[in-house]
Amino acid sequence: MVRPRKVRRLRLATLAILSRKKSLYSTRRLLEAAKARGFRTRVIDVLRCNLVLESGNPRLFHKGKEVRGLAVALPRIGASVTTVGLQVVRQLEALGVPMLNGASAIARSRDKLTALQQLAASGVKIPRTVLARGGGDVKELVAQVGGLPAILKLIQGTQGVGVMIAHSEAEVESILSTLWDLGQEILLQEYVSESGGRDVRALVVGERVVGAMRREARKGEFRSNLHRGGFAAAAELPREYEEAALRAARVLGLSVAGVDLLESSSGPKVMELNSSPGFEGLEKATGLDIAGAIIEEAARLAEGAKRAMAL
Numbered sequence: 001m002v003r004p005r006k007v008r009r010l011r012l013a014t015l016a017i018l019s020r021k022k023s024l025y026s027t028r029r030l031l032e033a034a035k036a037r038g039f040r041t042r043v044i045d046v047l048r049c050n051l052v053l054e055s056g057n058p059r060l061f062h063k064g065k066e067v068r069g070l071a072v073a074l075p076r077i078g079a080s081v082t083t084v085g086l087q088v089v090r091q092l093e094a095l096g097v098p099m100l101n102g103a104s105a106i107a108r109s110r111d112k113l114t115a116l117q118q119l120a121a122s123g124v125k126i127p128r129t130v131l132a133r134g135g136g137d138v139k140e141l142v143a144q145v146g147g148l149p150a151i152l153k154l155i156q157g158t159q160g161v162g163v164m165i166a167h168s169e170a171e172v173e174s175i176l177s178t179l180w181d182l183g184q185e186i187l188l189q190e191y192v193s194e195s196g197g198r199d200v201r202a203l204v205v206g207e208r209v210v211g212a213m214r215r216e217a218r219k220g221e222f223r224s225n226l227h228r229g230g231f232a233a234a235a236e237l238p239r240e241y242e243e244a245a246l247r248a249a250r251v252l253g254l255s256v257a258g259v260d261l262l263e264s265s266s267g268p269k270v271m272e273l274n275s276s277p278g279f280e281g282l283e284k285a286t287g288l289d290i291a292g293a294i295i296e297e298a299a300r301l302a303e304g305a306k307r308a309m310a311l
């Protein structure tokens with residue numbers, strides 16, 4: 001019997017998702033959306049990869065098998081595996097695989113100081129921030145971020161972990177000295193009080209905000225992360241907010257970004273960009289097909305790369 005399935009398969013482009021588990025909501029949704037749009041799919045666990053380095057001949061092995069012929073790849077790198085994840089993304093870049101978020105953009109977004117420096121330099125509004133490294137009067141540091149209460153943040157944190165609020169100079173001082181003793185770098189930041197435990201998450205894909213929600217912290221909490229028990233509701237963003245999110249993503253070079261913004265009395269202030277944003281909360285709050293929008297961007301990227309190769 002002739003098996004046309006095999007012939008068809010050979011023609012399908014392969015889309016890889018770099019993810020620890022197929023069962024994670026966002027990974028699962030991306031796989032579904034990719035299959036629905038005619039991609040072959042595979043999931044690559046960055047912790048199961050061997051990288052072979054040789055002049056002019058990079059190779060990548062996943063679970064002992066060589067990875068070849070990917071049309072496009074989507075890195076979904078968790079914060080706990082950033083270093084290893086970036087090594088694999090760079091190897092795929094060396095192999096010429098188009099990446100929906102490249103390694104340098106991911107690295108920039110993972111470091112809150114680097115990201116804020118670049119955003120500020122490009123004129124994107126951010127909450128006033130000080131990198132405190134010891135020395136100087138705490139009173140002065142606090143004054144530089146507009147007084148108390150003040151926010152303190154670890155440079156590499158996510159899901160609200162490592163974000164604190166201090167209501168007195170003594171509190172600022174004790175948090176700073178504890179973290180310095182632990183060898184941690186810390187940012188002191190203006191508390192945007194008028195946002196009142198709320199923030200906006202805008203999901204940028206390519207040149208568009210494909211969905212947005214307003215998140216509200218649960219009672220007694222100032223962090224609105226859904227992982228901290230925050231609530232989400234779909235939001236129509238004013239043009240100014242969309243523009244700030246798009247500009248921020250462009251500055252960091254991210255094609256897919258979850259941009260967190262505070263609603264300050266003087267307009268949007270960008271807090272951070274997430275380069276592998278989870279979108280379960282956003283799909284549930286808005287009913288939008290976020291996975292589909294991401295896969296369509298991946299398809300455009302793959303198509304563009306194919307055309308460039310043909311030239």
Ligand SMILES: Nc1ncnc2c1ncn2[C@@H]1O[C@H](COP(=O)(O)OP(=O)(O)O)[C@@H](O)[C@H]1O
Nearest residue numbers: 127151157158159160161190191192223224271
């Ligand atoms: N400067 C600030 N002013 C007011 N609220 C803030 C500020 N910075 C952070 N928050 C609150 O804390 C949450 C987590 O901060 P964020 O910088 O996004 O870190 P994470 O990477 O942990 O999500 C934000 O979603 C927001 O609700």
Ligand SMILES: [Mg+2]
Nearest residue numbers: 159160260272
């Ligand atoms: Mg955040």
